[in-house]
Amino acid sequence: xxxxxxxxxxxxxxxxxxxxxxxxxxxxxxxxxxxxxxxxxxxxxxxxxxxxxxxxxxxxxxxxxxxxxxxxxxxxxxxxxxxxxxxxxxxxxxxxxxxxxxxxxxxxxxxxxxxxxxxxxxxxxxxxxxxxxxxxxxxxxxxxxxxxxxxxxxxxxxxxxxxxxxxxxxxxxxxxxxxxxxxxxxxxxxxxxxxxxxxxxxxxxxxxxxxxxxxxxxxxxxxxxxxxxxxxxxxxxxxxxxxxxxxxxxxxxxxxxxxxxxxxxxxxxxxxxxxxxxxxxxxxxxxxxxxxxxxxxxxxxxxxxxxxxxxxxxxxxxxxxxxxxxxxxxxxxxxxxxxxxxxxxxxxxxxxxxxxxxxxxxxxxxxxxxxxxxxxxxxxxxxxxxxxxxxxxxxxxxxxxxxxxxxxxxxxxxxxxxxxxxxxxxxxxxxxxxxxxxxxxxxxxxxxxxxxxxxxxxxxxxxxxxxxxxxxxxxxxxxxxxxxxxxxxxxxxxxxxxxxxxxxxxxxxx
Numbered sequence: 001x002x003x004x005x006x007x008x009x010x011x012x013x014x015x016x017x018x019x020x021x022x023x024x025x026x027x028x029x030x031x032x033x034x035x036x037x038x039x040x041x042x043x044x045x046x047x048x049x050x051x052x053x054x055x056x057x058x059x060x061x062x063x064x065x066x067x068x069x070x071x072x073x074x075x076x077x078x079x080x081x082x083x084x085x086x087x088x089x090x091x092x093x094x095x096x097x098x099x100x101x102x103x104x105x106x107x108x109x110x111x112x113x114x115x116x117x118x119x120x121x122x123x124x125x126x127x128x129x130x131x132x133x134x135x136x137x138x139x140x141x142x143x144x145x146x147x148x149x150x151x152x153x154x155x156x157x158x159x160x161x162x163x164x165x166x167x168x169x170x171x172x173x174x175x176x177x178x179x180x181x182x183x184x185x186x187x188x189x190x191x192x193x194x195x196x197x198x199x200x201x202x203x204x205x206x207x208x209x210x211x212x213x214x215x216x217x218x219x220x221x222x223x224x225x226x227x228x229x230x231x232x233x234x235x236x237x238x239x240x241x242x243x244x245x246x247x248x249x250x251x252x253x254x255x256x257x258x259x260x261x262x263x264x265x266x267x268x269x270x271x272x273x274x275x276x277x278x279x280x281x282x283x284x285x286x287x288x289x290x291x292x293x294x295x296x297x298x299x300x301x302x303x304x305x306x307x308x309x310x311x312x313x314x315x316x317x318x319x320x321x322x323x324x325x326x327x328x329x330x331x332x333x334x335x336x337x338x339x340x341x342x343x344x345x346x347x348x349x350x351x352x353x354x355x356x357x358x359x360x361x362x363x364x365x366x367x368x369x370x371x372x373x374x375x376x377x378x379x380x381x382x383x384x385x386x387x388x389x390x391x392x393x394x395x396x397x398x399x400x401x402x403x404x405x406x407x408x409x410x411x412x413x414x415x416x417x418x419x420x421x422x423x424x425x426x427x428x429x430x431x432x433x434x435x436x437x438x439x440x441x442x443x444x445x446x447x448x449x450x451x452x453x454x455x456x457x458x459x460x461x462x463x464x465x466x467x468x469x470x471x472x473x474x475x476x477x478x479x480x481x482x483x484x485x486x487x488x489x490x491x492x493x494x495x496x497x498x499x500x501x502x503x504x505x506x507x508x509x510x
Contacts, residue, residue: 092346223321223324224259271289372412380421
């Protein structure tokens with residue numbers, strides 16, 4: 001790992017400009033379970049690569065998963081090696097969010113007490129540049145900081161527990177395309193009661209059959225912001241459930257709830273929009289929204305996104321939506337986000353991420369992270385969208401995964417959802433119809449809100465809940481494309497009505 005760290009630092013020093021670099025420094029995670037989780041992830045990824053049907057991914061019944069974890073029970077659960085939830089239940093005892101935070105803070109202590117860190121703070125104070133002050137993230141065991149080249153080169157010697165250094169990349173929204181009214185297919189026009197995607201994923205049937213519309217759930221939309229005054233989103237977001245982050249990941253004080261573009265409002269509308277325009281646009285119209293500005297005006301940094309993820313975890317949301325990402329042409333994956341996603345999952349919060357809009361054999365980061373619940377896009381005929389990304393990924397070197405677990409090979413996306421000609425809200429009480437995996441992702445986030453409101457899954461242990469939710473959604477997909485997992489559809493297009501039905505059959509009903 002130290003050899004990998006040296007190469008990372010040399011690359012950042014060689015490629016950057018000026019006397020300093022904006023980086024994210026990652027510390028060795030303090031969680032005792034971290035290695036176990038990554039071993040489980042590898043084992044499940046290897047099994048899922050060869051199953052022929054999504055139904056093989058369904059979790060064990062509640063009466064099996066919720067038994068007291070004796071040695072015999074753990075061995076039985078380990079045998080159910082297509083299910084991430086069963087593997088987690090067998091391997092990991094779970095930690096409270098408070099314990100996770102304490103462990104994360106402990107991992108940061110050597111860096112925060114170092115001469116290097118103090119020197120970086122002193123430089124920024126001298127420049128009176130609060131915008132670039134270092135920011136520590138307990139959820140990812142990392143610190144965003146602006147550091148001189150000399151200090152960066154000497155960092156591994158000054159702080160031996162540093163395991164990774166990443167450029168604090170600039171992240172842009174994936175490109176989206178607006179669809180004109182004249183270009184809409186007839187089967188999209190025929191949906192008069194709702195946007196076509198709401199009907200396609202089975203949301204309206206869940207409303208009627210189970211009386212569930214996302215009540216009691218909260219979805220974090222980390223994006224350009226959210227317009228809370230749009231007529232389809234009024235009452236969905238409280239003032240305390242809004243935050244803005246600067247380029248270093250620090251929270252901006254005094255920020256007002258707003259959308260700095262249009263993208264975040266469109267995403268939020270697909271999650272929880274109503275029918276103010278005579279047509280339902282949201283999958284879970286009674287869900288609440290927590291809105292975070294991490295891409296002001298459509299562009300931000302990794303640190304802003306990490307800051308938003310940590311805020312969402314601390315707010316206790318039920319799911320995080322990331323309709324964003326940076327293009328990756330290589331199958332290799334940076335693990336900038338792996339620890340943050342693990343912390344969210346261990347807190348019971350799935351992280352739903354767009355796979356990207358650059359077509360087959362490409363992917364977006366962080367959607368290509370092994371712990372992201374990555375989403376591709378389908379059209380109204382259940383074809384995969386031509387722009388939708390997806391590929392086989394490989395982790396050859398890692399800062400947070402032991403060498404004996406590597407290489408780690410897996411395929412993204414995990415699932416697909418409607419992402420072509422999706423009508424939703426934009427600021428100013430207006431509407432737009434867009435294409436993009438950004439549009440597919442909130443269908444999945446909204447479906448998770450529906451699944452939670454129609455079942456007792458929120459009562460499951462937090463350390464297993466996110467994985468259990470994902471198992472149920474994966475196992476109940478409308479299977480499309482090649483048999484099993486493929487790099488276009490994942491395991492198929494989500495069907496939340498089937499997901500709720502399977503959840504009840506397996507004993508996770510309301």
